[in-house]
Amino acid sequence: MGRSPCCEKEHTNKGAWTKEEDERLINYIKLHGEGCWRSLPKAAGLLRCGKSCRLRWINYLRPDLKRGNFTEDEDELIINLHSLLGNKWSLIAARLPGRTDNEIKNYWNTHIKRKLYSRGIDPQTHRPLNAASATPATAPVPPPSPAAVPVATSSSNKKINSDTISSSNTLTHDVVITNNSNNSNGSQLVSNSAYANTATKVGTDEDSNSSSGVTVEESFPHHQLNLDLSIGLPSSHQVSSSVNPEKLKAQEHDQKPHVLYKWYGNITGQAVCLCYSLGLQSDQACYCKGVGATATTTMVTTTATDSNLYRFYRPMNI
DNA sequence: AAACCCTGCAACCGCACACAA
DNA sequence: CTTGTGTGCGGTTGCAGGGTT
Structure with a gap:
């Protein structure tokens, strides 16, 4: 499907913004608010692409921005x-x-x-840099499959959407996939799907081969953190790599729970949705869309020994 | 002082999604 | 269902400024 360019490039300025342009943009947004970026430049008297205006506003001009060094x-x-x-x-x-x-x-x-x-940590995988050559002796799980090997391509990271929520192409923590009817037996699949470039076929044998056995705890020993995503599968169904919220909602009526996220630590867990735990709005990345908040289909048990982590991920009282 | 190198950051680009017609 | 539009996102680029030789 072809699409028109976002603006007439021959009539737009590019490059660094001038003070005057900034002022025009600020004044316009103060008067009219954000939105309708395509028409904004013309209305504001700016020779800029709408995308450029949006970017300038969001990344630089917004009044609520915190400037300065990161703590x-x-x-x-x-x-x-x-x-x-x-x-x-x-x-x-x-x-x-x-x-x-x-x-x-x-x-x-x-x-x-x-x-x-x-620190000796691979920033992409959050594993020790030598993890690729040394299989941890403490983790009796198979080595990573090619799908779990970090691949740095410009197109490897796509948005999380309803069809790829289970793809785990950027998840770096252990994903423990269990049969809902038998969570603790030997059939559970343990997958550290760090940056797998291709969709993880959840619940398949390939998944069980994709684990490196390196936990986040090993990547962050100072945090004593071990985050598992336990995904309970319906006992009689294989979960496909394509899961969307509608399907999840439909499945909710059939089997529950489907997804269990766990923190392991000293603090006794409280069940909350991971998205809520992370403080995400329901429309940002939360596929429970509220159902998780009921601690039935999508649950998170959050605990952490590290005070910082507990502060970051403190469970919500719901 | 000049040339070169390195780093950090603002901005751009292309793609994909959501939604309306 | 298809198509077009608006918007958001992530990767990349280019430049300014500081440091080094």
């Missing part, structure tokens, strides 16, 4: 959120008030990557 707490939060969400900068930014996705992305690439390398 140590913010650093750690970004690292932890990245280990959970991958390069979903907008989701990470949603947990850092006053910070933009672009800012966090830049900060990640320029500072945190280096910081993690200095």
Whole structure:
């Protein structure tokens, strides 16, 4: 499907914004609010592409932006959120008030990557740098499959959507997939699907081969963190790689629970949706869409020994 | 002082999704 | 169902400024 360009490029300015342009944009948005970015430049008297205006506003001009250096707490939060969400900068930014996705992305690439390398941690996988060559003796699980190997391509990271929510192409934590009727037996699949470039076929044998056995706890020993995503499968169904909220909702009537997220730690768990635990709005990344809040189909038991983590991921009283 | 290198960040680009017609 | 539009996202680029030689 062809589509028209977002603007007439021959009549638009590019590059750095001038003070006057900034003022025009600010004044216009003060008067009319955000939105309708395509028509905004013309209405505001700007020779700019609408996308450019939006970006300038969101990343630089917004009054609620927090300028200045990132704090140590913010650093750690970004690292932890990245280990959970991958390069979903907008989701990470949603947990850092006053910070933009672009800012966090830049900060990640320029500072945190280096910081993690200095800690001996691969910033993409959040595993020890030598993990690829050394299989942990403490983890009696198969080595990672090619699908679990980090692949850094410009197109490897696509948005989380209803069809790829189970793809785990950016999840870096262990995913424990169990049969709902038998959570603790040997048939449970354990997958650390860190940056698997292709969709993880949840509930298949391939999945069981894709585990490195390296937990987040090993990546963050100082946090004593072990996050498992336990996905309970319906006993008589195989879960396909394509799951959308509608399907999940439909399945809700048939089997429950489907997804169990667990923190392991000292604090006795309280069941909340992971999205709520992360503080995400229901429309941001939460596929429970409220059903999870009832702690029936999508549950998170959040505990953490580290005070920072507990602060970041403190369970909500629901 | 000049040339070169490196780093950080603002901005751009292309793609994909949501939604309306 | 198809098509077009608006918007958001993530990856990449280019430039300014500081540091080094």
